[in-house]
Amino acid sequence: MTRLIATRLRGHHDDRGVTLPELLVTMLLMSILSLMVVGMVAGFSRTFAREREATDSTTIASAGMKEVTRVVRAATEIRPAGEPDNVPAFIDARPNELTLYAYIDTAAAAPKPVKVRFWIDPQRRLMETRWVTTSTASPWSFPATGAPTTVRPIARSLPVTAPAVFEYLDKDNEPMAIPAGGFSDAQKRLIAAVRVTLTVQTDPTGRAKAVTMRNAVGVPNRALDRVRATP
Template sequence: MTPARLHHRLRRDESGISLVEWIVAMFVFGIVITLIANLYVSTTRAMDNAQNTNQNTRSASNAMNEVARMLRAGTDNPIQATGFGTPPPNDPAFVYARNESVLFYAFVNLTGTAQQPIQVRLRIDATTRKLYEDIWPATNIGNGYWSFPAESTTPQKTRILADAIAPQTGTAPWTFTYLDASNNPITTSAGAAGGVANVKTTLATIAAVQVSLTILTKLGVTAHSVTLQNSVGLPNLGQNRVIS
């Protein structure tokens, strides 16, 4: 075939992709891309959900373990002069017992070999909703007696146990619910600052604390929240608690 005839044939050859074929191909390509994008978004969302839930679960577990560890070590504080309960004259373990904060004495060996009690405060900040643990050391005043600094003084140690605790709503329990030896809730006043009457005879009836923690990914975001509840006994108080 001569070059001239070959050139003429190529010019008349209409084989290739038509406009209609281009449109169909682009349409199919668009469907495939949409499916891939939707799969990617769904997978990413599922991974984010799983990660947030896992993070909240670990945060709730760590916070609950520490709160329970401290509460379980709650101990009456013997005093030298007059006090509640004889013999011996003791102050009850709880200085106060509120719905979202509690101040109590505990006997926990945190460092070294020294055996001495500490004063512990567990509280939820009303603004940030962070759960804090504050600790004050005791001062040995001799003969097995200890004194503690005022709550207004700067704690020796402060740490955040959880970043975002959901506010109490409706009939949900408060962060701290106080139980007597029969496992019945002790009457409390309303509101976050409310709680068991701040009277030694009443505080001395606390035999266990029910702790309810609802952990949020961040304040105001209830999706993927995790709730843990635990009833913590106080074995050091010597009360014959009924467990049903």
């Protein structure tokens, strides 16, 4: 009986806890596990951010390309006020700037042309400026250049190193070299298509690659006046 009581007492007093080496090993394992978890979370966050920026760039480029394509395809010759005859559909055609006449977003019963300009502002946004005609019939008058009807961005975050937005093609699908002084009226009438290249990079860190969309837009009505001039 005495031996049994002594054994039980030793068992109660043998509560030594965790030794220092065991504690250090446990802390080391927990640190390694924590680093692995943090690394996985950080990796997932970077991947998600990269995919989000890539999606954002794609969405912006797609919307901008859609608008430019829609307007360029509707380019049409018109007779402006003060002119004895029709003028080319393209008013100004440069690598990063394009101004044209088009019948778009107008009433079907009484269509009227608009003058549209695409250009890149200092914030590297592709802008669209429109002038709605003040006339009710041809010949058409437009507000002064400094008094646009609407100005809006249609794409943003165009890199400085991005290629030219506009390239002009003839009827044989060959690029037309732009003279130093710009195209003459005769050369403007030879533009059969516009190749649009839109590059967007919304990720300032550069982790997500830039998105580039390219489309050759035909100009089927470039030599046609949609509405006859008033006699």
